[in-house]
Amino acid sequence: MEPIPFNRPYLVGTETGYIEDAVRGGWLASGGEFGKRCEREIAERTGSVRALVTNSATAGLEAAALVAGLGPGDEVIMPSYTFVTTASSVALRGATPVFADIEPETLNLSPAAVEAAITPRTKAIVPVHYAGVACEMDALLELAEGRDLAVIEDAAQGLMSTYKGRPLGALGDLGAISFHETKNVTCGEGGALLVGDEELRERAEVVWGKGTNRARFDRGEIDKYSWVSLGSSFGLGEVSAAFLWGQLERVEEITARRMAIWDRYHAAFAELEDAGALRRPIVPGDRTHNAHMYYVLLPDRASRDRLLADLSARDILAVFHYVPLHSSPAGARTGRAAGPLPITDDVAGRIARLPLWTGMEAGTTDRVIEAVTDSVGAAAGGRR
Secondary structure, three states: OOOEOOOOOOOOOOHHHHHHHHHHHOOOOOOOHHHHHHHHHHHHHHOOOEEEEEOOHHHHHHHHHHHOOOOOOOEEEEEOOOOHHHHHHHHOOOOEEEEEOEOOOOOOEOHHHHHHHOOOOEEEEOOEOHHHOOOOHHHHHHHHHHHOOEEEEEOOOOOOOEEOOEEOOOOOOEEEEEOOOOOOOOOOOOEEEEEOOHHHHHHHHHHHEOOEOHHHHHOOOOOOOOEOOOOOEOEOOHHHHHHHHHHHHOHHHHHHHHHHHHHHHHHHOHHHHHOOOOEOOOOOOOEEOOOOOEEEEOOOHHHHHHHHHHHHHOOEOOEOOOOOHHHOHHHHHHOEEOOOOHHHHHHHOOEEEEOOOOOOOHHHHHHHHHHHHHHHHHHHOOOO
16 A cells, blocks of 8 residues: 655646746746745735745744844743744844743643743744644733734744634734745745734845845835845745745635645544544634644553554654754753743643645545544553
């Protein structure tokens, strides 16, 4: 039987044609026509005042840290349960990542934990919308507003998800989304810096533009451009942007196809959840998600490890993540935990992510469901 990978990139069919158009157009650097199309589309879909395509979501977060003026002595509160670049983007500016605990329902940053972690040195909050399910943004934004803190949304997984009817990524001051190969919409490696605050638009353009005011020059507002601030080469090349444009044109179809797979998993595992064998994802009623991933929480680490081994034995690749950043070598050196993080530590040992990609056929999904049911159901029934 054919192995089932964890992820498989999906082609909508127009990508190579657009790449040929880009090559014939004679502009292959960042800032080309396809890049601009992507930026307009992303800005409209996220409600950003400005979107700037980047070579990764990591680049978007690093640019956001520059735009927000983070530096030595500043503290930035974020979850420990996140990908490394949420923290490294801050640490690169000399600021200190402060790791706060997550909520058990959504696995997102806990507003109560954030409030307890705030000190006079706190400069920003970085909510991470795990699995494309929104954080409790009203509470986080209220905390930030009352203390004049920046909010930088790590919406790497959040394109096409909403919080109370509002798209993720530009609810705060700045944000970043990802178009990595594992994301719903992809160009292999890519991302975007999102600007939610009009007052930060020009500074974001300067940072994205390698520290120059080139954007104003391109708009005819000045007669020459020069180096005016710190920045870097964050842009997305035109070939990648052409590929991305093909995907963005079909983003609604991609999302719908992924939702069908997610719903199939969710319905299939309801009985196992009722039996206490696992816990399914929780999506609060005031939020919509984009089916970025499907995970299950097992009763303990041994159960999780057994499930992953059982799936591997059937040539099905399922994975876990993350190693919490506060317990990683670099996290311990560059940041600190805001007290004990019991939920983070618990979840990291019990979670299993199942294969899910656009174009995944029903028979493939059913193979995964059968394997999970056999493994978890047997363990729950005491037949091992």
